[in-house]
Amino acid sequence: MALPDRMAYLTVAMHRFANPARFQRIATAILPWSAGLTVLLLAAGLYLGLVASPADYQQGDTVRIMYIHVPSAWMALFIYANMALASAVGFVWRHPLADLFCRAVAPVGAGFTAVCLITGSLWGEPMWGTWWVWDARLTSVLILFFLYLGYIALVNAFDDPVRGLKAGAILVLVGVVNLPIIKFSVDWWNTLHQPASVSRLGRPALDPAMLTPLMVMAAAFMAYFVTLALLRTRAELLNRRIQVLQMARGAS
Amino acid sequence: MTRKKRRLYLLGLSLGGLAVAAALALIAFQDNLLFFYSPSDLQAKTLAPEQRFRLGGLVAEESFEHLSDGITVRFVVTDLTNTIPVVFAGILPDLFREGQGVVAEGRLRADGVFEASDVLAKHDETYMPREVADALKQSGEWRGDE
Numbered sequence: 270m271a272l273p274d275r276m277a278y279l280t281v282a283m284h285r286f287a288n289p290a291r292f293q294r295i296a297t298a299i300l301p302w303s304a305g306l307t308v309l310l311l312a313a314g315l316y317l318g319l320v321a322s323p324a325d326y327q328q329g330d331t332v333r334i335m336y337i338h339v340p341s342a343w344m345a346l347f348i349y350a351n352m353a354l355a356s357a358v359g360f361v362w363r364h365p366l367a368d369l370f371c372r373a374v375a376p377v378g379a380g381f382t383a384v385c386l387i388t389g390s391l392w393g394e395p396m397w398g399t400w401w402v403w404d405a406r407l408t409s410v411l412i413l414f415f416l417y418l419g420y421i422a423l424v425n426a427f428d429d430p431v432r433g434l435k436a437g438a439i440l441v442l443v444g445v446v447n448l449p450i451i452k453f454s455v456d457w458w459n460t461l462h463q464p465a466s467v468s469r470l471g472r473p474a475l476d477p478a479m480l481t482p483l484m485v486m487a488a489a490f491m492a493y494f495v496t497l498a499l500l501r502t503r504a505e506l507l508n509r510r511i512q513v514l515q516m517a518r519g520a521s
Numbered sequence: 522m523t524r525k526k527r528r529l530y531l532l533g534l535s536l537g538g539l540a541v542a543a544a545l546a547l548i549a550f551q552d553n554l555l556f557f558y559s560p561s562d563l564q565a566k567t568l569a570p571e572q573r574f575r576l577g578g579l580v581a582e583e584s585f586e587h588l589s590d591g592i593t594v595r596f597v598v599t600d601l602t603n604t605i606p607v608v609f610a611g612i613l614p615d616l617f618r619e620g621q622g623v624v625a626e627g628r629l630r631a632d633g634v635f636e637a638s639d640v641l642a643k644h645d646e647t648y649m650p651r652e653v654a655d656a657l658k659q660s661g662e663w664r665g666d667e
Contacts, residue, residue, distance in 0.1 A: 323650030398614030
């Protein structure tokens with residue numbers, strides 16, 4: 270497909286999904302499934318991770334922190350990447366739903382980043398011997414947390430919500446340089462944090478008995494995110510509608 | 522050119538410029554982004570006397586000993602090319618042992634011994650159950666740090 274054709278196709282596809290009425294229908298259809306899946310996967314993942322999986326040969330039971338820590342870190346990066354993509358779409362194609370989605374999921378991303386930082390700290394104390402160090406990995410994740418908080422503060426700092434969303438979208442796009450830094454910090458520089466166990470060339474450095482609970486937890490967190498994203502975007506949409514109605518009433 | 526296309530190019534150019542700027546900044550600060558120096562890094566470096574820094578590497582096999590005062594421990598940090606002896610009086614982390622990764626913070630004394638005020642354990646990315654580790658060691662397939 271040539272580039273102009275592909276652009277036209279993308280635009281049509283996006284217009285279709287960015288249509289608020291259609292979004293409402295799709296959200297209503299998906300929500301019970303994603304919510305149910307969250308409960309099932311979370312129960313299975315917690316059982317597998319905390320009870321059924323083996324202890325590590327050198328870390329013992331402390332390794333179970335991984336089943337919360339690692340999926341939270343993945344979600345923190347994934348949600349930010351989603352926000353960056355939505356901001357780009359909002360900036361170029363001016364779809365109102367894109368900016369509303371961004372605003373809706375920012376607190377979810379901030380929450381996952383906080384969980385990642387807190388569990389990492391709890392894990393670092395017994396294993397490394399310290400709650401916190403300023404190495405490249407830990408510092409870049411802390412910056413990600415501040416980017417989330419900065420975005421939330423910025424979009425709420427304007428009287429005109431549309432201008433706030435625009436300013437926030439620019440912040441999110443600028444902050445996107447932090448994502449590769451977080452991912453590759455453990456390869457580019459020497460850090461106290463160890464390199465990736467799962468996403469690396471060759472076999473994961475993780476025993477299958479530990480990889481399975483990790484993946485189930487990751488799927489549970491993903492289903493949880495989908496549920497929250499749909500719920501919160503729907504709420505943002507209703508909020509926006511109320512604002513428009515109030516403005517119309519004030520004008521008449 | 523339509524407005525949408527113009528915005529798309531503007532976005533692409535800005536992000537490209539931003540990526541280049543970030544890459545240049547990170548390369549410029551390369552040295553400051555390292556969490557620790559290896560013994561080989563120190564060979565190539567002249568440090569001010571009394572300068573505090575972090576030394577990282579593996580605890581050399583059969584190098585760990587308690588000194589006669591009963592508090593101070595002595596071990597050798599190696600990167601398999603160069604080595605530096607370390608003394609430390611304090612609590613070692615649980616994962617500390619010979620062959621294990623370690624990051625020590627402190628200063629290099631005039632006699633070439635590193636006096637650590639803090640010792641952290643650094644582990645690798647491998648996780649496995651105890652039985653698997655034992656089986657690997659028995660079959661001689663072990664490529665770990667022990």
